[in-house]
Amino acid sequence: MVSTQELAVLIITGMLFTFFLGFGIILFAQKNRKIQELSDQLLQEEKAKNEVEKLQVALETQETERGHIARMLHDDVGAILSLAQKNILFIQKQAKAGVFEHNSIEVARDLIQESINQLRQINKGLIPHYLLKFGLVKALERMGTQKTAGFIQSFNFETQIPHNLIVSEQIMTQFFYVTSELITNLLKHSFPTIISMALKLEGNQLLLIIKHDGIALSQRDYVALSKESENLGLENIRYRLNLINGELTFKRNATQGEITIAVSIENVNS
Amino acid sequence: MVTIYLFFLFVSELFPVVAGFIFLNKKYDFHIQLLTAWFLVRFLTDTITYLLKINFELSVFPFYHVSILIEGVILIYFFVSINKNSTYIIKTLYLIPIIIFLMETLFFSSIFQTNNLSFIVYNCLISILLLTLLIKINKVDYYLLPIVKAFFVYHSVSFFYSLFETFFRINSELMAIVYPVFLLFILSLNLFYTFYLWSPRKN
Numbered sequence: 427m428v429s430t431q432e433l434a435v436l437i438i439t440g441m442l443f444t445f446f447l448g449f450g451i452i453l454f455a456q457k458n459r460k461i462q463e464l465s466d467q468l469l470q471e472e473k474a475k476n477e478v479e480k481l482q483v484a485l486e487t488q489e490t491e492r493g494h495i496a497r498m499l500h501d502d503v504g505a506i507l508s509l510a511q512k513n514i515l516f517i518q519k520q521a522k523a524g525v526f527e528h529n530s531i532e533v534a535r536d537l538i539q540e541s542i543n544q545l546r547q548i549n550k551g552l553i554p555h556y557l558l559k560f561g562l563v564k565a566l567e568r569m570g571t572q573k574t575a576g577f578i579q580s581f582n583f584e585t586q587i588p589h590n591l592i593v594s595e596q597i598m599t600q601f602f603y604v605t606s607e608l609i610t611n612l613l614k615h616s617f618p619t620i621i622s623m624a625l626k627l628e629g630n631q632l633l634l635i636i637k638h639d640g641i642a643l644s645q646r647d648y649v650a651l652s653k654e655s656e657n658l659g660l661e662n663i664r665y666r667l668n669l670i671n672g673e674l675t676f677k678r679n680a681t682q683g684e685i686t687i688a689v690s691i692e693n694v695n696s
Numbered sequence: 697m698v699t700i701y702l703f704f705l706f707v708s709e710l711f712p713v714v715a716g717f718i719f720l721n722k723k724y725d726f727h728i729q730l731l732t733a734w735f736l737v738r739f740l741t742d743t744i745t746y747l748l749k750i751n752f753e754l755s756v757f758p759f760y761h762v763s764i765l766i767e768g769v770i771l772i773y774f775f776v777s778i779n780k781n782s783t784y785i786i787k788t789l790y791l792i793p794i795i796i797f798l799m800e801t802l803f804f805s806s807i808f809q810t811n812n813l814s815f816i817v818y819n820c821l822i823s824i825l826l827l828t829l830l831i832k833i834n835k836v837d838y839y840l841l842p843i844v845k846a847f848f849v850y851h852s853v854s855f856f857y858s859l860f861e862t863f864f865r866i867n868s869e870l871m872a873i874v875y876p877v878f879l880l881f882i883l884s885l886n887l888f889y890t891f892y893l894w895s896p897r898k899n
Contacts (some may be wrong), residue, residue, distance in 0.1 A: 434873035437860050441877060444856040448849035455830040462834050 480661065495548065502544040510537035554602055562598045563587065563625060566605055566634070570623055573609050582622040591627065593691055600666040604674075604687060605634060607659050616640030616683070634687045642683020648676045697872075701879055702746065708886040709739040715893040727774060727840055728893070734770045735889070737763055755808045761801055764811055768793030768818045771847075775825040778836055778844070792821055812861055819855035826851060842892055850885040853878070 428436070513534040520527045557565035567583040574581040593601075605623075612618055618640030625634050643651070652660055667674055672689040716732025719725070741763035745756035772789050779786065796817045801807040826848035829836055836844055857878050864871040 430867060430869045431873070433863070433867075434870050437857070437870075437874050438877050440856050441853050441874075441881070444852045445849060445881070448852040451827065451830060452845045452848070455833045458831075459833040 495552070498544075498548050503541045503548070506537050506541040506544065510534050510541065513537065554599065557598060557602050558595070562593055562602060565598075565602055566623065566625060569602070569606055570609060570621070573606070573613065574621055577613050578621055579619045580621075582620075584622070584624045586624070586626040587632070588627065593632065597632070597670050597689055597691060600670045601632070601634070601672070601687065601689060604663050604666050604672065605636075607663050608636060608685060608687075611659060612636070612638055612640060612685075616642065630690055630692050632689045632691050636685040636687075637682055638685075639682050642678040643676045643685075644678040645676045647678075648674070701876065704883060705742065705879060706739070706746075708883045709735065709742060711890040712886050712893070713739050715890045719893045726777060727843075730770055730774045730777070731843065731889070734767055734774075735886070737766050737770070757809055757811060758807045760811045761797060761807055761814065764814045764818050765793050765797045768814075768821065771822050772825065775822075775829065778829060778840060779832075780835065789821075789825070793818060810861070810865065812858070815858045815861060816855070819851050819858050823848065823851045823855050843889065846885055846888050846892075850881055853881050 513530050517527050517530045517534065520530070554565060556568060560568075563585050567585075570581055570583055609621070612621065616638060618638035621636065621638045623634060623636050625632070627633070652664065663674065666672075667687075667689075670689050672687060675686040675688070677684040677686070712735040713732060716728060716735060719728055720732060741759050745759045748754045748759075749756055769790060772793070776786060776789070793814065796814045800811060800813045804813060805811075826844055829844050830848060833841070857874070860874070864874065
């Protein structure tokens with residue numbers, strides 16, 4: 427039989443044991459918190475680093491592009507305009523002396539016309555000129571045909587959208603670039619032999635369905651890839667889709683893959 | 697000796713209540729309000745039951761039954777308010793002290809008899825809830841962590857103590873040895889909480 431004193435000692439020991447056990451649990455929890463905080467911090471740092479790298483790439487690209495434009499403006503347009511200015515100064519000088527130089531005026535006019543032509547050429551390189559001139563349908567068909575030529579066996583483009591449909595320039599441009607990036611990615615990574623594109627209108631939704639027989643992604647793959655990949659192309663696609671409130675859907679079945687781009691032609695982020 | 701124990705108990709129970717009111721008067725905090733209410737319930741229960749017992753020799757168990765029910769509900773509320781993503785199931789935890797209260801007062805025992813079952817269940821439940829907070833420690837606001845830790849340790853010890861409460865009631869010699877140790881834990885919690893609220897860091 428246990429005596430009262432022994433029972434008391436037992437209970438007190440038990441209470442103390444519980445007390446120290448509680449402390450142990452607290453220390454363990456604290457350690458866990460520290461580990462969690464450290465891993466969160468590392469993750470944040472890694473994220474920030476990636477963001478900086480992406481920004482650097484974007485800035486470098488922008489700088490290169492600016493340099494390229496500046497060079498073209500300086501070498502082509504700038505040089506011609508300088509000559510035109512020189513000619514006009516000569517005409518002014520002659521005019522003060524009472525001499526009318528008809529020939530120099532013609533030269534100046536030709537030089538200005540030449541610089542306008544040069545500017546147009548540069549402009550063509552900066553915006554999808556064909557898209558603005560001939561519209562989304564023609565531009566998509568042309569882009570698809572040009573990109574796939576020599577790489578796949580068959581490219582087919584179908585459209586069911588009304589001829590009188592007016593799509594804003596912003597939607598057209600972003601839609602075109604997203605499609606272009608997707609076709610490039612398909613050719614680079616999926617190795618298809620057949621690609622078909624169908625552009626249609628469902629309600630106020632502009633849909634482009636790209637079907638192919640190459641290696642296909644499911645929606646889950648795309649989401650995972652978007653999270654893991656630091657690919658600038660994917661970033662661009664997401665960015666452009668976000669601008670026009672667009673949605674990208676990937677489907678995969680036994681024989682083919684299907685990519686759908688859907689954009690409401692009413693709601694667009696400005 | 698009992699008078700000294702009671703003196704320490706009442707005085708130490710009064711400290712956190714006063715500190716809580718002063719703190720809340722200066723800066724409102726919902727969690728501190730809950731904990732102050734918890735200390736206030738304990739203080740009032742102990743004071744009222746002591747006065748009733750001394751002056752009128754009345755049964756004090758109804759007060760203990762109700763007190764433990766209110767304390768349980770307050771601390772569950774405290775847990776739910778910290779655990780921001782509380783689901784519907786977590787919110788049904790409120791039912792546990794109510795069910796135990798009804799079962800003990802109506803079926804197992806009576807409102808005029810000891811509240812062993814509700815005391816054990818209360819301590820066990822609160823210890824588990826506080827333990828889950830410590831496991832998901834990142835969810836707990838930094839300033840509440842010391843309180844959660846202190847309450848967890850106190851309720852764990854209190855749970856162990858409550859398991860033997862039946863023995864204490866029939867064996868006063870055992871009670872005389874064990875109670876001072878348990879009182880130390882109560883005093884520690886009360887003083888810790890008072891110090892926590894008085895600490896210049898909080899002001």
